[in-house]
Amino acid sequence: PEYFSQVNEDIINNQPDHWKKFYPHETFVRLVKDTISVLSRKQKASLWVEGAYGTGKSHAVLTLKKLLEVSEEDTKQYFDKFNSQLSKDLFNSLQQIKNSQQKILTVHRYGSSNIYGDGDLAFAIQKSISDALSAAGFHNGNSALKDSAIKWLSQGWAKNAFNELIKTEYIDIFGGNDVDTIVSNLNTYTGEALKELMSNIMRVGKEKHFSALTMDVDDLVEWIKEVIKENDLKAIVFIWDEFTEYFRNNMRTLTGFQKIVDVSGNDPFYMIIVTHNITHIFPSSDKDWKKIMDRFVQPICNIELPENMAFRLMGEAMEERKDTAVQAEWQETRDILYERTHDARKLVKEKAGINDNELKKILPIHPYAALLLKHISSAFDSNQRSMFDFIKNDRGDEVKGFQWFIDNCGPYDENPLLTIDMLWDFFYEKGKEFLSHDIRSILDCYSLPSNKRLNKEEQRVLKTVLLLQAISQKAGDHVELLLPNEHNLNNAFEGSDFENGEASRLANRLIPDVLFKRPLPGGKTQYSALVNSANAAELEKEKRNQREKSTSQLLQEMDIESVFSLSGALRLRYELRFVSKTDFKSTINSLRAQEDTFGNKIVTVATFAKDDAESIELGRMIKEALADESYHMIFIDVSMNPMGNDLMEQYVDAMSNSVVNLKQDRGLATQYDSNA
DSSP states (O other): OOOOSSOOHHHHHHSTTGGGGOOOOHHHHHHHHHHHHHHTTSSOSBEEEEEOTTSSHHHHHHHHHHHHHSOHHHHHHHHHHTTTTSOHHHHHHHHHHHTSSSEEEEEEEEOOTTOOHHHHHHHHHHHHHHHHHHHHTOOOOOHHHHHHHHHHHTSHHHHHHHHHHHHTTTHHHHTTOOHHHHHHHHHHOOHHHHHHHHHHHHHHHHHHTOGGGSOOHHHHHHHHHHHHHHTTEEEEEEEEESOHHHHHHHTTOOHHHHHHHHGGGTSSEEEEEEESSOGGGSOTTOHHHHHHHTTBOSSOEEEOOOHHHHHHHHHHHSOOOSOHHHHHHHHHHHHHHHHTOHHHHHHHHHHHTOOHHHHHTTTTBOHHHHHHHHHHHTTBSSGGGOHHHHHHOOBTTTBOOHHHHHHHOOTTSSSOSBOGGGGHIIIIITTGGGBOHHHHHHHGGGGSGGGTTOOHHHHHHHHHHHHHHHHHHHTTTOOGGGSOSHHHHHHHTTTSSSOTTHHHHHHHHTTTTTEEEEEOGGGOEEEEEOOSSSOHHHHHHHHHHHHTOOHHHHHHHTTHHHHTOOOHHHHHHEEEEEEOTTTHHHHHHHHHHTGGGGTTOEEEEEEOOSSHHHHHHHHHHHHHHHHHOOOOSEEEEGGGSOOOHHHHHHHHHHHHHHHHHTTTOHHHHHHHHHHO
8 A cells, every 4th residue: 555654634535444554553542542531521631742753643643533533333443453452442432422412523724834823823723613514514603703794894994995905906706796795695695605705704804904804812712612502512623733833933922822722621622733842842941831731631642653663563564465375475485584683683572572473574674674764764854754654655766765675676685684774775865855963964974085985895884884873873872772883783784695793894894994993881882983083082072062052152152243243324323232041131231221321322132042942031031121111122033043953963063073173183173163
């Protein structure tokens, strides 16, 4: 079956049975249990689904939506198919909720990048619920909105203003009708015709800021309650996928969202928001953020794919042909391949907590390659390089994934296993733009001029070392099997054409020109890429120092005043200061005290932030200063676009290399300083 890098509602609707293929892993089962708990009012809260790219969040919530909608027979078929994961008690609990006289309305919305402020939020929620009501044959709750629109359009000035707009800018959507005709239609239309007309009127209200034609959050809350009561609904479950951008766009104005998720405390309206890993951008000291988190079932549902789950999902994704003769031949071949990796499979089984049958299902992928596959997929800021995309989608010779391996390699080749080096093209050569900076900076070492002269065997080993080093570092060097040492390197090629320690012998040949052996505690060592001639321990120490720099230090080092220096008339007109979170208060207090000395100058303060947490703090500080009314100055909030972790890591890497190389290679140090 085809794999979709991003499962959305269109795919589910176009392939009605696609949801039945979703593997109900432990976190999904917990999501179902939490949903039942919420719908039975045992927990009066909404639900939050979070996870990295490619972990199957979208497929999970759409499967949940289907389970709430489909017949008892379809639900039972799904539970029977995965009876080891889904219990009869869970099925009975779900059906008990669904078999109520009252119906559950499910709503699905995708994407939030265009939501700025409470007005956009209320409009989007109202439209999605209204569409779902119409599709399900319920009363769409437009009566209150309709009466409000008629009342507003009946006022003389409003009628004239709206007439002018619909005769020019909005002539296409109203078909040339005037306000009198529109009001008449509002009084006579029902069903889809009324819904479409109201949607067009509200669009004009939203775009032209006619508040009487739009819904604020308080109006929305009352409208939702009216809809539930009018249709005698058991609940409205509103699933909003890709909700991450809403928080990025509105991280300082979340009051309206808080009011909406508050509804579940007294009425059966539940949001299920789906985000990437976003909660870290809000500081733990943020009281408003804490209030919002309290409105969601805790802990939130984090879909992160532990190793055992990842291996099982990989096995499920690699479906065998239905031909019994082919299956019998493959079973025999698979057993032979399995015996080639004695030590490697034992270690991976123990690490992942899986059994022999589960590990056999992922053949011909080497056990070490499968383990790394799970970890490298989570390092991508894109669905286009997930482990499922690697297995399922055939992109031919250009991007060599699992399907390419099946088409071009066989069980009787010199190397019959898909080893770690074979992940290189898919995840680096054709996917490097999606990699996080810390991983890419290591993998980029492969392209250094000194490595161009390596033969094919040495290239394969270098690719494996670099992939292990990058992913091990990303995991904090806490995963023993990912450390790029001799033991793991040899195990990574066990059963391949590099047997009996050949992989480590090839790696040792790359020392000292390409690799070096980095010392570890207890007299152990691991292979490490020779990024430059600097001492690795010294470089790591310097990186820690650079990361600890405050935003104020960064502003001083970049000489921010010379970068944004004013000249001519502007210099005479403005008194400009640049501040961070740490010196914001002291600077504006000092400027207030000196106010009389500035004459006709406009006092201006520009704020800068290193990360999202500082940005939120500065936003709050600016609001407090404005509310005080004693600070007669303009604030330029540059902190709304913080430096961010990725740029900070690039700076740290460049600046650290500059400092460490200063004594050995001043030219290289200068280049790194320029990069920083």
